[in-house]
Amino acid sequence: MSNTASIPIAIIDSRSGEKMIGYDKPFILKLAAGENLFESILRCANDAKLPSASISGLGGLDDVSVAYYNLKTQQYQTKLFTGMYELISLNGNITVVEEQRFIHIHAALGTEEYNVIGGHIMSAIVNPTVELTIIPLASPIYRQFDAASGLKLMCTKLSYSSL
Numbered sequence: 001m002s003n004t005a006s007i008p009i010a011i012i013d014s015r016s017g018e019k020m021i022g023y024d025k026p027f028i029l030k031l032a033a034g035e036n037l038f039e040s041i042l043r044c045a046n047d048a049k050l051p052s053a054s055i056s057g058l059g060g061l062d063d064v065s066v067a068y069y070n071l072k073t074q075q076y077q078t079k080l081f082t083g084m085y086e087l088i089s090l091n092g093n094i095t096v097v098e099e100q101r102f103i104h105i106h107a108a109l110g111t112e113e114y115n116v117i118g119g120h121i122m123s124a125i126v127n128p129t130v131e132l133t134i135i136p137l138a139s140p141i142y143r144q145f146d147a148a149s150g151l152k153l154m155c156t157k158l159s160y161s162s163l
Helices: 037-048
Strands: 011-013 027-032 052-070 075-097 100-110 116-137 142-146 151-155
Touching (some): 052 100
Parallel strands (some): 075 142
Antiparallel strands (some): 052 116, 100 116, 142 151
């Protein structure tokens, strides 16, 4: 006879983040068709009170805004790819900017013609699903503006955030 109460949660949906409060083990966040990728990850991270995390994933996305950062102009060059794309690989993190959680994602997307599009993901809608592995970190990772690059880069910060 097994005791299922002692089995840790391994998979949640984007509205079940509170189940992960204080949980320091990796878990799967399963997103459903129609969800906004960034809003769903952020809702889970906020509800779970994640200090910071590393994220990776796969699945499918619609209407993906992909950007390339032009270091010379210090501007993102953004392009919207409409329709459905296979999410071949997603890598990113959840960090803290100005005391708010910040989602940073890069991805490789597959087309129907077997081509690959990649870059910094600015926005996307889940279709049909996205499966993310969330690896919680023990303490927050902070970002602050770097004038040389024009980006909010990871930095060390001595004060602990209430996140």
